[in-house]
Amino acid sequence: MSENRNTAVQTSVAEGRGRTDAARAEGHADERDCGGPVAPLWWVWLAAWPVTAVFVLSNAATPLYVLWQRDIGFSKGTLTVIFAFYIIGLLGSLLVSGVVSDRVGRKPVLLPALGLALAACLIFATATGVAALLVARLFTGIAVGAVVSAGMAAVTDVAGPGRKRIAALLASCAMVFGAGLGPLLSGVLSEVAPGPTATVFVVEAGLLVTAVLAVLRMPVRRPEAHGKGAWVRVPGVPRGNGRQLALGIAVFAPGITATSFVLSLGPSLLSGLLDTDSRIVAGAMAFVMFLAATGVQFAVQRLSRRTILTAGAVSTMLSMVTLIVAVHSSSVAVLVASALLAGAGQGMGQLGGLSLLNAGVPPRRLAEANAALNVGGYVPAGVLPVSVGYLSDAVGLTDGATVFGTVLLGVALVGGLFVRATRRGVTDPA
Template sequence: MKTAPAAAPAAAAPAGVEPPPAAAPRWWIWLAAWPVAAVFVLSNAATPLYTLWQHDIGFSRGTLTIVFASYIAGLIGSLLVAGVASDRVGRKPVLLPALALAAVACLVFATAFSVAALVVARLLSGIAVGAVVSAGMAAVTDVAGAARRRTAALVASSAMVLGAGLGPLLAGVLSENLPAPTATVFLVEIALLAAAFAVVLRMPVPRMVARPVARAAAAPARGAWIRLPRMPHGTGGRLLLGAAAFAPGITGTSFVLSLGPSLLSGLLGTTSRTLAGAMAFVMFLASTGVQFAVRRLRVRTILLAATASTAVSMIGLVGAVRSSSVALLVAAAVMAGAGQGMGQLGGLSLLNSAVPAGRLAEANAALNVSGYLPAGLLPVSAGYLSDAVGLTTGATTFGVVLAALAAAGGLVVLTGRRWAPEA
């Protein structure tokens, strides 16, 4: 592994601002991403287990998407405060409670015997993920230092999607090969979270990113602690471009996570939890791999590729449910993963290149709110539509709508040069 070049002497910090720390060793960038990966393992670990809970508890596909969407509700609620709090009080005071809350969610999952318990567990998971996606991904950038911000975007984004893919694969394999399938998975996840807790305790980030100063661009924004995340002046266009690609991508993967097991059951007549977990893993493996493949391209090219990949994935989804083709369904999932990965990388890269450290967590929160709102609403609508008119029609309608949204996002990116001309 090449050693990082010596950091240039830091410029004197304005009065009242804690100077940025010296760049940490390169290996710390990867280690700092572990809390992000560990919490995202939890975010999707329940996916292969839903068929078990449906059998044991008894609930419809519409109710299943409500359970899934309670995670989105918790995540968005968390994003309303976590980004601001992280920029004002520091990364660790937000990350440590989030990891503890994730462990509580694991315990609720492990002992769940009702829909209400599943909703509570998903809600707690969403709150923890919202805090980590704001503070954790900003912490990776802090550790990387100003000269390695694009590397930080790649590592943080990859950690997120790799964790999201490992969760269902781990859950599927463990639940089919070990006793107490709905408990063992989450006991293993608690151990992963404990390791992440230890990493955060040692993470070389400042106690506070910045203190209030006259240079408002570098300091955390003033105002309410609980609010819709705001962007620094002059960077809103970057958020719009990132959201245009990221929102359709993450909505596509959310659909596969929430109704993928039901689609597999309908197409294959199987409730194999390992197969459901493997499909989700392959989807997020594609999301991780494509980010490394395109990392040297211009950001605008990455965003356009993201919208195209999402649109193609939805065309494949429609073809899969119409032809009962499992191979086409898996291909659609892979393309959806690629769309999310590129949209996420492009969005984070745009923010990292222009947003000061003291506002970065809130900017990350804004990007994720823009993505997770449709990722919660559209799959829930598709779930209830599937209960009413059948899974084939419901999935087809969802695919057509999301393909159109992805195409619209591509047009926004094509015509948005004035918002980020150097992208």
């Protein structure tokens, strides 16, 4: 009996040692995929800074469009086309940046993207026509496409395999906080500083220079193994991760489409409701929208992914209901509530989607997976607001916003029902 017990103990110890060795080997493999040993936590925060800096640029032009419309002269339809050039650049970038980043490394993608962002600052600051605005927005979109794929994956690489939850949270919050900070800075500086359409881009250029320095020092290495297949392709995920991607897109896409509408046509709505062209007010509304997107992610981070995604879909639906009420009642307070709900919807959809991908996709394919999530989100975010912009020129902003709100309400409802009908892979903590 004693010998049997001793044999059982020895077997258990050996199995435990084997599992430990296997886990250690897996950890070393993850370290090789992620670019080296785990970095200090402060480096994880700093790795998210380039994402924030580029997203400051992404929406910095929003409060300035009323000035360019006055000085250059173009319609709401043209305004949404300018916005759409950003989407075109972003989607084109996503077709290549994720794959290239996974194969040659994060830095070779991020550094050229930051260079394009600096060029966009120069063009914005000196723009005298629609063509210049189109080029600047195109360059901005390309830079953003690179940071949402390579930049967000770099945050996960620096965090290491044991801190995927905090990596998803910081990468997602870096994106939405930068997206909100840009229009706030632009609105304030354009009102109180000389050069209303130039000063903010000088400040933003300084922020981008610090982001370049952060990327140069970032503790990530080039991947040791190169993937197979075309370098330019519609980004996707490994076999078996399609459900996670679809769930993320189902909620993230309606959420970011709602915030895109507020960014592109929100100043026009405020002008109609408030009879004011204050850039500070327009910038502040965008800022609080993305501040809500940032804060809600910290609030819900410990909930299950399924709960986060469901709440994101509900928030986007409520945002569309309040948008319709706002434009028919001419209520600024209800419009701001709609913006806050839209921000919360995007934030939760984004966090849930990134968390699903971080948990299930290997590091060597993570940048491409991030690109796939954003392609799924930004396609409707580009198409619907542009369509509504032209529709509003024909039938009026109130009816155009009503049609948009009704359509997106239905899309968000379908996304929420899809999440509730799915249990596998979305019930673990984010």
